[in-house]
Amino acid sequence: MINYDYVALNDPVSQQLQQDIMRIAPSEATTLITGETGTGKEVxxxxxxxxxxxxxxxxLAVNCGALTESLAESELFGHEKGAFTGATDSHQGWFEAANGGTLLLDEVGELSRHLQVKLLRVLQQREVIRVGSHRAIPIDVRVIAATHVELTQAIHARRFREDLYYRLNVTAINLQPLRNRQQDILVLAHHFLTHYANERKKPELRFTPEALDTLTTYSWPGNIRELDNAIHRAVLxxxxxxITPELLSLNSLTSSHEIKASSELTTFIHEQLRRGEPQLYQRTLEALISRAFELTGQNQSQAAAMLGISRHTLRTQLSHLGLIKSRKKISTLGDFEVERHKGYRERELRIGYQKFGNLGVLKAQRYLEQQFQPLGINVLWSEYPAGPQLLQALSQGEIDFGTTGEVPPIFGQSSNHQLRYIAWEPAAPSSVALMVPQDSSIRTLDDLRGKRIAVNKGSNVHYLLLQLLDEVGISLTDIRLIYTPAKYPLTQSDTLSADAWMMWDPLLSHAELDGQLRRIENGEGRVNNHQFYLSNQNVIDEFADIFPALIDALRVTGEYIDTHRYHAAQLLSKELAINSTALEAALSRRSHQTQLMNSRILREQQIIADRFYALGLLPRPINVRQAVWNSD
Structure with missing residues (x-):
């Protein structure tokens, strides 16, 4: 095992990694570590x-890929005596065992979708409910997740929940394979040699020049783990x-064959993409699954091992292909299927939120749960980083209700999503701004010409950027837009990829307080930046009896925030891992009084919609009035 405090790695990639560790460690932020197998994610x-x-x-570290489907929930969250056959005693799960410390969820990408829902709830509520119990147990655990799976592809294939991905990916570390860190190979090799030579009482062991050459020219498909094992084996x-090349036992012929095969596969895929083969991803995935299943004589465990995926992931794909019988379903929500499981309740109100503002405080206070529990309604919360992602979840039926700024609903309507405006909150133009580094040469809006500007596509700041450019006669073709999710603090790669960032609260206030960035202009006199609450008609019909109570709960929360900003900021600080002073400043920039829709607000929304259509950023004109909830 490498101790990054004592091994002085030379490669610039590793030196940046050490800086990232020191930056991330003091925070409480959930961290996602990605990288190939053997790159040292647990380290x-x-x-x-x-x-x-x-x-x-x-x-504590738990390998999610090694958990059996039948016992995984019990292992993670614990169980009560008698919860199932064989449960002779109560048992705490991994989360309870790690209370006060850190829990590594290794290979989190292998969790079933059922467990992903359970995990999302634990991360949001900071409490676990043991199998066989209804009592919530508070937990204080920092979660670090790790995976070799490309989660964005898993989301696209409907194997991983997008809301869970964003909940895990608050801060991220991507580990480069050893072949991309050439300057580290010999440093690590000498580190492992010293360790194992001393362990075997052979301190005189040294690498021959030929062995050193072998170490540096080998491709290391197994990464650091393979290097560790090779040195250990050579010492033994x-x-x-x-230590000679023969003792290292590295099969260069096999390595060359693997490199050639990889190159041929890359060439084949490139050619298929160039030819524009339709549905290439799905066809390739189906071919891999079906051929592996056939070659192993329909042995699911062997087929999963052959493909390097979990048995659960394989079963899901086999079910989609109709090669095995699928689990019984009780409903379909957009493209997402909900499986029958213990404790499922017909009346579930699923709310999408962004941690900040009325919904963030409402969730933290658990006010809705108390109000709706007597009515038999279970409130489920799903976190999203910004409005566009939340609108996507609303359109796909993953959530029933949520809040965004002015612009995302317009893009949603233009995509034929049947959303409904429920209510709004007053404007906050100072809570959006254009930010640049303190030492940037950009001083005025005129300096933006030719610059790279990071923006969340379809967000409120997207509209502010259009207004700023229009003021100085700069068109979208005169700049380079970098579409990226909102984040702060910025990493070194962020500052290299863009020259300026469109930001909004609370990250904006955080950045201004930190002093890393400075403001060029904000939304004053340019945009309104209202906040809107949204749903869709079928949800409104189902929950017609409680929507008035939901609006009242938002009004009560808004009044609390406006009259107790300090306490509201303290409440949000731990969840957001942002200084409470910055949060208080962000909360003070707007009134949080929730109000029903009116004609003036609709006119202002229509102006924005017409502007985006005129610029060609919307595929069709829209009528905002057609998307308003009638509360009568």
């Missing part, structure tokens, strides 16, 4: 824990004082 997780305030508390088999 990084331990390093983060060791440099955090939780270092004297437990660090050594007879003299020299």
């Amino acid at each position: 990084i997780a331990r390093a983060i824990h060791q440099h955090s305030r939780r270092s004297n508390k437990p660090f 088999h050594s007879q003299g004082t020299a």
Whole structure:
């Protein structure tokens, strides 16, 4: 195991990694570590824990890919005596065992969708409910997730929930394979040699020049783990004082064959993409699954091992292909299927939120749960980083109700989504702004010509950017738009990829307080930046009896925020991992008084919609009035 405090890695990639560890460790933010198998994801997780305030508390790691489907929920969240056959005693799960410390969810991409829902709830509510119990147990655990799976592809294939991805990906570390960190290979090789030579009482062992050459030219498909094992094996088999290429037992022919095969596969895929083969991703996936299933004689475990995926993931794909019988379903929500499971309730109100503002405080206070529980309604919360992602979830039926700024609903309507405006909150033009680094040469809007500007596509700041450019006669072709999710603090790669950032609260206030960025212009006199609450008609019909109560709950919360901003900021600070002073400043920039829709607000929304259509950013004109909830 590498200790990043004592191994001085030379490669610039690794030196940046060490800086990222020291930056991320002191925070409480959930962290997602990605990288190929063997790159040292658990080592990084331990390093983060060791440099955090939780270092004297437990660090536990659970391999999600090794959990059996039948016992996974019990393993993670615990169970009560008698909850199922064989449950002779109560048992705490991994989350309870790690209380106060850090829990690494290794290979989180292998969790079933049923468990992904359960995990999302635990991360949002900060509590677990054991199998066989209805009592919520509070937990204080920092979660680090790790995976070798490309989760964005898994989301596209409907194997991983997008809302869980954003909940895990608050801060992220991507580990580069060893072949991309050439300057580290010999440093690590000497580190492992010293460790194992001392362990076997062979301190005189040294690499021959030929062995060093072999180490640096090998492709290391197994990454650091393979290097570790190769050195360990060489030390065990050594007879003299020299570690030779033969002792390393690295099959260069096999490695060359693997590289050739990889190159041929890459060439084939490139050719298929160039030819514009329709539905290439789905066809390739189906071919891989069906051929592996056939070659293994329909043995699911062997087929999953052949493909390098979990048995559950394989079963899901086989079910979609009709090669095995699918699980019984009780309903379909957009493109997402809901499986029958213990404790499912017919009346579930699923709310999408962004942690900040009325819904963030409402969730933290658990006011809705108390109000709706007597009515038999279970409130489920799903977090999203910004309005466009939330609108996507609303359109796909993943949530029933949510809040965004002015622009995302317009893009939603233009995509034929039958959303409904429910209510709005007053304008906050100062809560959106154009930001640049302190040492940037950009001083005025005129300096933006030819610059790279990071913006969340379809967001409120997207509209502000159009207004700013229009003021100085700069068109969209005169700049380079970098479409990216909102984030802060910025990493080194962020500052290299863009020259300016369109930001909104609370990240905007956080950035201004930190002093890393400075404001060029904000939305004053340019945009309104109202906040809207949205749903769709079939949800409104189902929950007609409680929507008035929901609006009242938002009004009560808004009054609380406006009259107790300090306390509201303290309430949000831990969840957002943002200084409460910055949050208080962000809350003070708008009134949080929730109000029903009126004609003036609709006219202002229509002006924005017409502007986007005129610029060619919407595929068709829309009529905002057609998307308003009639509360009578």
